[in-house]
Amino acid sequence: MRNIRLDSLSSDREVASQSYGLRLRWDQGVASRGKLMGKSVPLRPQIKHGVPRTHKQSRTLRMNKHTDDENSPRCQPQIATENSLAVLHTKQNVELVDRHVRQAAHAVLFQHFNHEVASKLAWLDGPKNPWRTLVLPLAQRSSCLRLSTLGLAAAHMSVVSPQDKAALVQIHRNLRDATLCHLNRQMESELKRGVARCDKITEASVLIEIILTMISLCYAEMFIPNSTRWRLHLSGVRTGFDRYDLANPHEKVISQFFIEELDYLEAFGSISTFSSALRRHRPISQHATSDDYFKEFTEALYEITVTERTQDNAFRTGKILAGTDMTVWQDKLTRSYDSVCARIDSAPSQDVTVQIGLKSVLKAQYYACLVYSYQALASEAES
Known part of the structure; x- marks a missing residue:
């Protein structure tokens, strides 16, 4: 729909309605009878007879009338209203465009994650790939996890699309910062829940979102050259892993996924970090993994x-x-x-x-x- 700017109208015209309905201009009619039949100029005000008026007085009267019309209370609010509406419409339009552009970009990144990234994070891609069957459904319900998966997709796309590398790296950074804001709030609520001793189901659900988000952040940073932030995220995964109950019978698949991903991150991360003191969370052999x-x-x-x-x-x-x-x-x-x-x-x-x-x-x-x-x-x- 095309938007019409109200400030494009002349200031000496009245807008009968702010909608797109009928607009009447009473000062532009055409006389159909009388002395001014066929003319579009309205009648002038009556002039008192017997009082002669000089040319200078007439000109002064017209100038004063024009000035009074412009300064009248009826005209000034009209201009202010039109200008404020124009600014309001411009702001709303920019926000609308930004929202649609952001949604379109997220759709592209989500598709890239589903088709490209998920297959790279599994040894053998298939219908049981946990990044599709487990992570993506949870990402639809968790804004924190959704932003982290989109950031991971942007980081991977920056590697496979070198012509757009700079822009994609910046998109990854923006999504990462937004993820960290959401993650901080989730962690604060998790700590408060720990003090309040709330129900186990709610606690496990929040912990699952937090751990999955940090795993995605860890993988995303590994795609960024010279980045060492993945170590911080890996430390966060370990901390969340300590709080999570692996014996939860209702979350067996998630527990297995956590175990495998943590061990993969520690094993492959240690290769790229030359340190004499390597910290291992716990050997993978201590936990049962059915098909790894x-x-x-x-x-x-x-x-x-x-x-x-x-x-x-x-x-x-x-x-x-x-x-x-x-x-x-x-x-x-x-x-x-x-x-x-x-x-x-x-x-x-x-x-x-x-x-x-x-x-x-x-x-x-x-x-x-x-x-x-x-x-x-x-x-x-x-x-």
Whole structure:
């Protein structure tokens, strides 16, 4: 709909209505009879007879009348009202456009997350991908989680769309800041609930939103070059993990998702952070994960990293260590690979296509761990 600016009308015309209805202009009629028949000029006021008027008096009278009309109370509010309406309409239009642009951008980011990001965050994409079946439905009900998933989509899009990298990184930052504002409020309410000892269901629901939001923030920062904020978010995930009851029977799927994601973040995050003191929340083997075929290689990655940091720390302190026997690591990885392949083959009602996909990803994991072990632990002669 086209908006008509009221301040475009002439100031000496009266607006009969602020709507788009009929507007009557009484001073522009055409006489149909009498002395002025056919003329559009209205009759002039009556002049008293016997009182002559000079040309100067007539001109002064017309000037005073024009000035009085402009300064009349009837005219001034009209101008003020028109100007205020114009400003109001302009502000409303800008807000309306901004809202529609923001909604359109969010729709694009949501679609990118669903089609591209979710598939990258799972070892093998499929109908049971928890980022689609678990995270996205919860994001529809939680503004905090929704903003974090959109920020994650923008961060990933900045990597795959280098031509728009600067703009997408800025969008990610804006969404991240908005997420943190919502997250702070959620954390404050969670702490108050902890003091008030409210019902367990409400407490678990809020904690789930908080932990999922911080997991999304952690992954998003990993896509941003030279960013170290993911460590802060990972620390927040650990803290939320300590407060969450993993034994909750109603949230078994969510508990499993939390366990796996936390261990993945700690294992892969430790690779990119060279620190002699690595903190591990708790081994993944302490928790049951039904269909995570890659947890053994995740554990192997972490063990290789810890061994490398230990050797480096010993070297810095002047200790002499024996060389690492790489056949031990190779045999360990090979046994893990054979064991998981046997589990995949013995899984009931396993689709052939899914089996092939799992084994392909598993083989890639095996060789990746093998290469990483030689780069991190082998001597110069062996590497």
